[in-house]
Amino acid sequence: MVKLHDLEFEPYLSHNEIQQAVKNLAQKIDEDYKGKTPIFLGILNGAFMFLSDLMKYYEGDCEVSFTKLASYEGTSSTGDVRTLLGAGNLKNRDVIVVEDIVDTGNTLEHIVAQLKTEAVASYKIASLFYKPEAYKKSLPIDYVGLEIPNKFIVGYGLDYDGLGRNISEIYQLK
């Protein structure tokens, strides 16, 4: 059990379960991007740990970039997504957006709208976690690590008001 701010969390996914999901995703992406040099676009802050491991398992040529967005306050989405740091030049690139978790889909919709103005060659979405019960959009999520119930989680890059990102397993709100 861990306590972050005022809330208690209990163990949900082990280090090995997470690594297996990340490895599977890397292998699928590798197969789909043979002969290409995709650019992994990590969404900060949450995706930093996932992207770091994903790249270690990815064997083809690739590049990495980051963009920073924020939509969460506490344990619920505010619906208002702000871009805090641009991703650099993505023109004619095969972009793979790397998200820690897709919840309502607001963040994803915002990113996809931006990519459409950047003249990218192609884009796909990879998310380590996906909450189907919370998802309100129709955009396809191309690569999903694990589908999870609509419960708040922390660890492996995911936070509750800034805390918990450094936990190497996933914990769920009690």
Ligand code: IMP
């Ligand atoms: P969305 O815009 O509602 O899809 O939310 C996406 C963002 O909210 C993610 O990138 C996370 O940063 C954050 N988020 C959503 N669900 C959780 C959760 O269960 N724990 C921690 N952060 C979350």
Ligand code: MG
């Ligand atoms: Mg986030």
